[in-house]
Amino acid sequence: MDVTRRQLVAGTAAAGLVPSIAVAQAALITKPIPSSGEHLPVIGVGTARRYEAAPTEAERQPLRETLRRFQQLGGRVIDTAPSYGDAENVVGGLIAELGIRQNLFVATKVGADNKAEGAAQIAESFKKLRTDKIDLFSVHNLRDTANQLSNLRDLKAAGRIRYVGATTSFDGQYADFEAMMRRETLDVIQVDYALDNRGSADRILPLAQERRMAVWVNLPFGRSRLFQATQGKPLPDWAAEIDCKTWAQVFLKYVVSHPAVTCAVPGMAQARYVDDNLGAARGRMPDAALRRRMEQFIDSL
Ligand SMILES: NC(=O)c1ccc[n+]([C@@H]2O[C@H](COP(=O)([O-])OP(=O)(O)OC[C@H]3O[C@@H](n4cnc5c(N)ncnc54)[C@H](OP(=O)(O)O)[C@@H]3O)[C@@H](O)[C@H]2O)c1
Numbered sequence: 001m002d003v004t005r006r007q008l009v010a011g012t013a014a015a016g017l018v019p020s021i022a023v024a025q026a027a028l029i030t031k032p033i034p035s036s037g038e039h040l041p042v043i044g045v046g047t048a049r050r051y052e053a054a055p056t057e058a059e060r061q062p063l064r065e066t067l068r069r070f071q072q073l074g075g076r077v078i079d080t081a082p083s084y085g086d087a088e089n090v091v092g093g094l095i096a097e098l099g100i101r102q103n104l105f106v107a108t109k110v111g112a113d114n115k116a117e118g119a120a121q122i123a124e125s126f127k128k129l130r131t132d133k134i135d136l137f138s139v140h141n142l143r144d145t146a147n148q149l150s151n152l153r154d155l156k157a158a159g160r161i162r163y164v165g166a167t168t169s170f171d172g173q174y175a176d177f178e179a180m181m182r183r184e185t186l187d188v189i190q191v192d193y194a195l196d197n198r199g200s201a202d203r204i205l206p207l208a209q210e211r212r213m214a215v216w217v218n219l220p221f222g223r224s225r226l227f228q229a230t231q232g233k234p235l236p237d238w239a240a241e242i243d244c245k246t247w248a249q250v251f252l253k254y255v256v257s258h259p260a261v262t263c264a265v266p267g268m269a270q271a272r273y274v275d276d277n278l279g280a281a282r283g284r285m286p287d288a289a290l291r292r293r294m295e296q297f298i299d300s301l
Contacts, residue, residue, distance in 0.1 A: 028074045028281040031262045033163065034212035035187045040105055042256040042263045043281045044077025045070055046218060050269030052085025062270055064094050069271040071100045073278050079190075079216065079265040080129075081109040081140055082121055088128035096130045106131060107188075107216075109167060111140035115147040122151060126160075136188055138165035142173055145180060163187035169218050171199055181207050190216040193261070195254045195298045196229065197222050205260035214262040220255045221248070221266055229301050236297060238290060243283025248273070252280035254294050257287075 030039035045066070054060045067078075078095075080087045088108060095101050108125050112118035126134065137155070139148045145166065155161040165188035168177045181189060181204070189208055191200045197219070208215045221227060230247050244250045248266075255264045266277055286294060 026282050028278065033187060033214040033262060040263050041074060041076055041281050043075065043252060043277050044079055044263050044265040045075065046265040046267040047078065047080040047087045047091055048084045048267060050267055051087040051090050054090045060094065063090065064098065065271040066269055066274055067094050068098055069274040071103050073274065075274070075278060076103065076105045077107065077263055077265060078104055079107045081111065082125055083111050083140065088125055092129035101131055105135045107136035107138065108134060109138045109140035110148045110152065111143045112148060113144050115151060118144065118148045118151045122155065132160065134161050136163040136165055137161045138167045138188065138190060141168055142166065142176055142180065149184060165189055167218070174199070174204060178203055178207055181211055181213065186213050188214040188216055190218055192219040193217045193255055194220050194222045194226060195251050195294060196226060201258065205258060209260045215260050217255050217261055217264040220264040221251055226251050229298065238293060241284065242286050242290065245279065246276050248276045249280040252277060253285055254291060256280065257285040257291060
């Protein structure tokens with residue numbers, strides 16, 4: 001059953017979620033970046049792996065269709081990095097071809113070992129992404145954090161970067177990442193979090209709330225681990241209570257219904273995944289009790 005806009009507003013208000021009107025379909029749910037109040041749809045596109053090389057038109061075509069469909073449905077957030085092979089260039093080229101830069105919120109990262117190397121890499125990112133302004137620039141995996149944050153803050157002050165952040169996806173970095181979060185002022189952090197990988201919820205997600213940092217979630221499917229764990233299994237009855245028609249929507253709604261999480265950036269390189277995954281940015285969200293049942297379900301597999 002479709003939810004009405006009124007039901008959607010009532011059902012999402014408790015989690016601090018705000019529905020917004022999206023193009024061509026029902027509202028995509030958004031959440032704010034605490035430092036500015038700017039709202040972003042809760043599902044974005046991650047570009048590691050599948051966007052890393054696309055030298056032929058046959059390889060670019062499905063990626064172009066993915067981004068076209070994403071933007072058509074009201075999606076905005078694109079996450080990339082210079083370490084994802086040629087992904088910045090592939091994504092930048094497709095966005096320019098499609099003429100959709102102004103509709104998107106483009107995020108990339110810097111991963112370098114000193115200030116000069118970082119500055120050079122950052123300059124390359126602007127070129128490859130074919131844009132004068134990058135919405136979010138993050139320090140990748142705590143590499144040379146102090147120098148790179150200094151580079152990024154200079155660019156933010158100059159108006160070339162809108163938000164500054166930092167990312168990790170390794171448990172082994174969590175203690176250092178927490179210390180960095182306590183020390184630094186950041187707009188956004190990005191961390192791994194998934195129904196079967198909940199370690200960041202112990203300390204990092206609550207700390208982000210305390211420090212008023214937006215949280216972007218990487219690896220929301222644990223790469224494809226969650227699909228393998230549930231392959232061939234029917235959706236539990238409770239999936240209908242949160243308007244989920246697929247496992248992908250179940251996994252993503254678990255992630256984005258955490259009160260600290262602003263958005264998730266699942267890797268998607270097929271238009272059909274866009275339709276599926278953006279379904280997790282519509283309809284009802286799990287409350288705390290249902291989130292617990294979801295955890296018990298996955299832990300029992
Ligand atoms: N430290 C960091 O900053 C860091 C680290 C890791 C990742 N990231 C970011 O996080 C993003 C996400 O990570 P990820 O792509 O490695 O892992 P992921 O999002 O957990 O999994 C993505 C994979 O799930 C499958 N998938 C996606 N949508 C699906 C759907 N609706 N139905 C069935 N299968 C679906 C696809 O597999 P197939 O393509 O095989 O079908 C896709 O490649 C990255 O792209 C990157 O932007 C950042």
